[in-house]
Amino acid sequence: MKRISGAAVLLLTSLFFPAVPAVAQDMPPVAVTVQQMRGHPLPVVNELPGRVAATRTAEVRPRVDGIVVSRVFEQGRFIEEGEVLYRIDPAGFKVRVASAQATLARAKAAQLNAADRLRRVEALRERGVSAGVELDNAVTAVAQADADVAIAEASLQEAQLNLGYTAVTAPISGVVGRALVTEGALVNAQSDVMATIQQLDPVYVDFTQSSSEVFALRRALAAGRLNMISDDAAQVQLLFDDGSEYAHAGRLLLSEASVDSTTGQITLRAEFPNPDGDLLPGLYVRIRIEQALRENALTIPQMAVQRDQSGQAYVYVLKPEDEDTVARRDVILGRTTNNLWLVEEGLQEGDRVVIAGAQKLYPDAQVAPQMVEQDDDGDADDDAVAPETAE
Numbered sequence: 001m002k003r004i005s006g007a008a009v010l011l012l013t014s015l016f017f018p019a020v021p022a023v024a025q026d027m028p029p030v031a032v033t034v035q036q037m038r039g040h041p042l043p044v045v046n047e048l049p050g051r052v053a054a055t056r057t058a059e060v061r062p063r064v065d066g067i068v069v070s071r072v073f074e075q076g077r078f079i080e081e082g083e084v085l086y087r088i089d090p091a092g093f094k095v096r097v098a099s100a101q102a103t104l105a106r107a108k109a110a111q112l113n114a115a116d117r118l119r120r121v122e123a124l125r126e127r128g129v130s131a132g133v134e135l136d137n138a139v140t141a142v143a144q145a146d147a148d149v150a151i152a153e154a155s156l157q158e159a160q161l162n163l164g165y166t167a168v169t170a171p172i173s174g175v176v177g178r179a180l181v182t183e184g185a186l187v188n189a190q191s192d193v194m195a196t197i198q199q200l201d202p203v204y205v206d207f208t209q210s211s212s213e214v215f216a217l218r219r220a221l222a223a224g225r226l227n228m229i230s231d232d233a234a235q236v237q238l239l240f241d242d243g244s245e246y247a248h249a250g251r252l253l254l255s256e257a258s259v260d261s262t263t264g265q266i267t268l269r270a271e272f273p274n275p276d277g278d279l280l281p282g283l284y285v286r287i288r289i290e291q292a293l294r295e296n297a298l299t300i301p302q303m304a305v306q307r308d309q310s311g312q313a314y315v316y317v318l319k320p321e322d323e324d325t326v327a328r329r330d331v332i333l334g335r336t337t338n339n340l341w342l343v344e345e346g347l348q349e350g351d352r353v354v355i356a357g358a359q360k361l362y363p364d365a366q367v368a369p370q371m372v373e374q375d376d377d378g379d380a381d382d383d384a385v386a387p388e389t390a391e
Contacts, residue, residue, distance in 0.1 A: 029368040032326075032357035034318060035304075038374050039296030039349050043235070045288060045337060048268075050207025052283040054198035055271070058172045060085055062187045062194060063165040064093070075178050079170050079197065086168040086194055088187070093163040100159040104152035111145035118142050174199035175277075198281060201274040205238065205250065207287045208265035236270045238279075239286040248273045252289065298347055299340040304355040305333065315347070316354040316361050318369060326354060328363045 066088035073085045118138040125135050170176070174197040181187060181194050238246035250272035259266055270287060272279060279285075305313050313333055316326040331346030347353065352369070354361065361367070 029366040030360050032354045032367045034352045034369040034371050035355045037298050037349050037351045042294045042297035043290040044292040047288045048207045048209050050205045050287045052279045053204040054281045056199035058197045059193045060195040064162050065189050068185045079176050081173045083170045084167045088166040090166040097159040100156035104156050107148040107152040111149050114141040114145040202271050203274045203279045205270045208267050211259045211264050214266050235290040237288040298343040301355045302339050316358050318352040326365050
């Protein structure tokens, strides 16, 4: 057997066991950008599905039976409350008003006659030529005549109301939909729908959230990890299905006190201004809502986070005892906000984290750090993120 020379052994050893530390010592420090962790308030933002609904919806119904003789309104336009939409044939109702007026006139004539008779009986009674029963009968006749007048006046008012109801008016202001009846149609009071009016400025957006998310949020609030945002201070933003944001912010109105038994969802409602009519009832949207506030939250840019083959997230931090050397730190991440990760575990305030240039690093690597400041939102100064190349 041939003996392998020492040079060959050295060559094979260098091939299979490369001297990384020795090579690393000869490499210049890696230029990196470093940010010191500083706690800041971070809203808990959720994006939830929802649909637009009109704030008020009214069905236009006739109050009297009759034949529709005309449609006055233009379909699809904005109308004011009290504006006439349809006219029902008023001929029969005018006759009833005339009859009620005649009945009232007759009752008033009978009332005058009863009052005159009462005065005559009272005069005779004073002279002692009339019996007491006649006076009682005269008083009763006057009372009956007064009652007949009151009944006739009420009948006249009813007839006049029904005549007025032949002009079908808008119960609310809003946008009227399509006409559901045409001229010549026989409509029945309270049963037929002639049109629908919807008030679209402002509008409601009903959106849902899983009960598990709501209960987890409440537990975090009860434990003191989060602070509650009042309903009038909660920021509510609407997103269209293409991802674009609606120009006007909304406000949270209510949260249902029950859970849907079929879906396990809780319904919430927000109100949005709709001056341009962009939001239509039934439109599918997404709602971005701030539901709580995390005080002293630690966040890092997404580009600072790396993952190993097992999927474990980690970052590189400067060693406290050697500011030019980095160490790997495993982290547990929470939700994302814009381009930031919320750090649940693994970092603490004051740690200096490599946020740019970490792809070239390994544990105990030598670096040339460049510090950047963290703004109030937890992000780094964009103009200072890219590290300068070390000479």
